[in-house]
Amino acid sequence: MGLIALRTALIFLALFIVMRLMGKRQIGEMQPFELVITLLISELACIPMADTSIPLLYGVFSVLTIFLLHQLMLLLDLKVRPLKRAIGGKPSLVINKNGIDITELERNHLDVSDLIGSMRAAGYFSLDEVDYALYEANGQFTAMPREGAETEKKGSIPVLILDDGKYEKHNLTLTHTSEAFFDEVLQKQGIKKRKRVFVLTVDGTGKVYLQTRGEKFRTFRVALPEGCTW
Amino acid sequence: MVKMLLSAVLSLALLVGAAIWETAYLNAEFGEVRAALGTLEAKTRDESALPDDARALQRLWEEKKKKLHAVIPHGDIAYIDYWLGEAEGCIQARLYEDALAKIEVLLVICRQLPQTYALTFENIF
Numbered sequence: 001m002g003l004i005a006l007r008t009a010l011i012f013l014a015l016f017i018v019m020r021l022m023g024k025r026q027i028g029e030m031q032p033f034e035l036v037i038t039l040l041i042s043e044l045a046c047i048p049m050a051d052t053s054i055p056l057l058y059g060v061f062s063v064l065t066i067f068l069l070h071q072l073m074l075l076l077d078l079k080v081r082p083l084k085r086a087i088g089g090k091p092s093l094v095i096n097k098n099g100i101d102i103t104e105l106e107r108n109h110l111d112v113s114d115l116i117g118s119m120r121a122a123g124y125f126s127l128d129e130v131d132y133a134l135y136e137a138n139g140q141f142t143a144m145p146r147e148g149a150e151t152e153k154k155g156s157i158p159v160l161i162l163d164d165g166k167y168e169k170h171n172l173t174l175t176h177t178s179e180a181f182f183d184e185v186l187q188k189q190g191i192k193k194r195k196r197v198f199v200l201t202v203d204g205t206g207k208v209y210l211q212t213r214g215e216k217f218r219t220f221r222v223a224l225p226e227g228c229t230w
Numbered sequence: 231m232v233k234m235l236l237s238a239v240l241s242l243a244l245l246v247g248a249a250i251w252e253t254a255y256l257n258a259e260f261g262e263v264r265a266a267l268g269t270l271e272a273k274t275r276d277e278s279a280l281p282d283d284a285r286a287l288q289r290l291w292e293e294k295k296k297k298l299h300a301v302i303p304h305g306d307i308a309y310i311d312y313w314l315g316e317a318e319g320c321i322q323a324r325l326y327e328d329a330l331a332k333i334e335v336l337l338v339i340c341r342q343l344p345q346t347y348a349l350t351f352e353n354i355f
Contacts, residue, residue, distance in 0.1 A: 001245065001248040001249050001251075001252045002245070002246075002248070002249025002250075002252065002253070002349050003249075003347055003348070003349055003353055003354065005245045005248075005249065006349060006354055007354060010354070052304070053303055053304040053305050054303055054304075055299065055300050055301060055302065055303065055304075056300075057300055057301065061245065061248060064241050064244065064245060065245060067237075067241055068238055068241040068242055068245065071234055071237055071238035071241070072238055074234060075234060075235065075238065078231075
């Protein structure tokens with residue numbers, strides 16, 4: 001039993017570290033250690049249950065070890081401040097008043113399309129609709145809307161045109177625009193290298209959200225070519 | 231908080247207790263089987279072992295394995311069953327040299343099996 005308990009604890013620890021390293025994308029709405037437990041417990045219970053050559057006590061003691069580790073993790077999480085971050089992670093502020101915090105986004109292994117997806121799920125369709133947005137330690141997305149954002153005219157859903165310096169071909173087709181059109185827009189904004197652009201979105205009214213690496217975001221309007229509706 | 235601490239301490243105590251008990255129990259049970267095997271080995275070496283001696287060892291093992299099934303994988307028990315059956319058959323046929331070889335195997339298994347459940351580096355990894 002001691003061997004089973006120790007082996008279970010080691011597997012738990014390995015899975016826990018991997019889950020913490022994977023970042024928020026993998027976690028969903030659980031604490032990392034809770035997800036690890038969810039992954040382990042069904043297998044631990046099932047194998048001795050189905051395989052009659054393994055004593056049932058093995059399953060019972062592995063589950064008991066998991067329970068003990070869960071209680072210990074909870075205790076550390078609640079009582080030892082410095083360990084709280086290591087165990088449960090910390091919230092990540094991915095949008096602030098300067099726009100998207102690229103470093104923070106990359107630290108969580110997320111890209112702009114993930115962020116846009118999270119924003120849409122939270123009811124915000126444009127990146128400038130919020131002053132602050134963050135991923136909580138459990139992976140949940142929270143945003144603080146910008147004052148007056150609700151009253152702004154919304155023509156159609158903003159679409160991602162440039163994602164980390166690369167054009168989204170599908171979205172160019174969808175919006176009936178071209179790379180040349182947006183290259184010109186970038187030039188007018190004084191951006192010579194497309195690679196510097198971290199994100200560029202455009203909505204049906206011609207409102208562009210543009211953020212380059214290391215700079216504050218900007219929004220402006222462009223006259224869309226004829227027939228650009230979506 | 232108290233409940234959480236209490237449950238953690240209780241489960242830790244249970245796990246540590248079970249680990250200590252398991253080691254002691256396996257050593258004691260296999261020690262007894264080893265002693266009986268040693269006696270049978272001596273008799274086989276003298277060519278004085280009788281089928282009843284082999285059957286007595288078989289009965290002892292049957293008694294032990296009822297409880298051992300709860301602690302060690304059933305495959306390990308079947309392994310001993312197999313070699314014990316072979317040794318018993320050889321003694322009945324008075325093939326003492328063959329029986330001796332099989333008893334040696336059984337002695338090695340009974341010595342090694344409790345060690346495979348010990349908290350050692352090679353077992354953990």
